[in-house]
Amino acid sequence: MCLHYQKVAGISILVWDIILTFQGESEYIWRMRRCVFKWFYFYFRYFLLAVHIFHLAISPALSSGQTPHSLCIIWYRYIILIAQLSFSMVHIILAIRVHALFNRNRKICVFLGSLILLESGFAVIHVVKCLPIEYLESCFLIKPHRDLADAHAVLIMTIQSILMGMFTFKRVVGVRLGWGRTPLMSFLMNEAASNYVVVFLLCGTGLAFVVFDDQRAIITFYWSTPLFSAVGCRLILNMERFARRYPPDEEIMLTSHITL
Template sequence: MADADAVTVALHHMETAAIHGFASKSMFVAGLCILIYDHILTFPDEVEYIWKRNWSVVSTMFVLNRYITPFVLAVDLYDKGGLPNYIPKSFCVGWYYGESVWNLLCFGFVHAIVALRVRAIWGRPRWLSITLSVLFATYFLTTTVVVYALQIKVVHTVEYNPLYRICLATISPHLWTCWLPALVFETFVFVLTVIKAREHSKANFDTPILRILVRDGVVYFVIICACSVFNMLIWIVAPPSLVALSKYFVLAVVPTMGARLVLNLRGSRREDLMPTAGRSTTEDSRGFEMQAKGGRPGKPLPGERFVFASFRAERRSMMRSKIRLFMSEHI
């Protein structure tokens, strides 16, 4: 009787693991479809705003994220999709570390792009550059140390499982903590974005570039926080068989979001430089006001014109030029 109960329990666990595995694979495929579809959708913009422009650090991060991530996910799909009949332990262990390296770099690239955008919104003050650099380095190093310290403890459990035909490993119960440094960094960057957006709103300072910077900053924060919290909750409360439910989906969504951040911003620069109603944006932004002594508004008397430059508009023009220059050099 006891043996029958044990077999029943074992079969139930196997059935549950199979269901969880199917759910994880479905999320994996959904994320991969989002990545590939967006890549196809934005490829013309990529050619226009990346390959035809001067190369920069952001261009390098964009291309690496854009083309290495699909390769990593393809290997993961081969491994975690249960396709191979056998995988050597050496490959399982090597990919266990290699995949983690790319996860760290992939998220680091996107966070660096967001930090550069916030620096541009604030006009590149030295104190902010130092603060963001220190916080980014702290986030990246802390996450790296946490991930590898926890991985080293369980690397001996990595092996190919012939029943499920995938590489499996024991998951540390503290692995969720690796998401905390990124969450703190993202929150700080988001607060800076909100502060500057509020200042610009009060000053009636609005350009296509700033609209994109603020809008995408808010959307990015919501998505990246949702992904981080999703991973944390899965790794804290869900059974080990669901650990991959969020992992690969997030790895597909975050680079997609990072690509959109770069392409949307570079597209907005073109919009910001386009003339409006027969005048250039430079002329519009200067905001010269024509008045006439003794004349009606809009109809000054000949020889009695006075031109007054709006200092607020002039300041907006200088700010726009500064942001545009920064974008052309760095983003």
């Protein structure tokens, strides 16, 4: 019952966030040309909303205590894939920003791309080797495979730290060269820091539950849906709003001389 209330709270946050950002979405996102960021936005906003509604709809079946073990395995694999897809998409957005800050350096692109592929590959390994899993009364409270879950969470937090570290490095270098306090740099740092806090709280909480052998570790997944929706949408919406606020001529002034 407590878990059901948390899912209801999660969908309430999703709906409230849609209301808060609807004006900006209609003004900036709907008018965007067809590009990957537009589809990313619709994924974070509406696909994750549909996912959360799906979770509510199947709650009675998965919490009945009569769900076959094979379906619980499928459910666990589904959880890993959906969570990893959201992590990867957020990391892609941040990696593109870092790549731009480093003057589109090809080595940076290869490095960050390799990290995201490593993260995604590990998720696939987690899915393939998830057997056996343990659960008590229902599939909703699953005890993750401890070694895999620990390593997966640590890998995600490490990649997040690397991205944050690269933003911070550029900010420090920029301050020394005189452009580190521009509106663009301040905006990117604030966005990266906010995302960093959310991801660390999410992964850190789940990791703590796993370390203490607590089945409530899986609860972090049900909260990840509204959190990723809010974070992902704002990463895209705020960037588009910023770009409209500073036209190309002004943006050149803000982004010039961003070199090492």
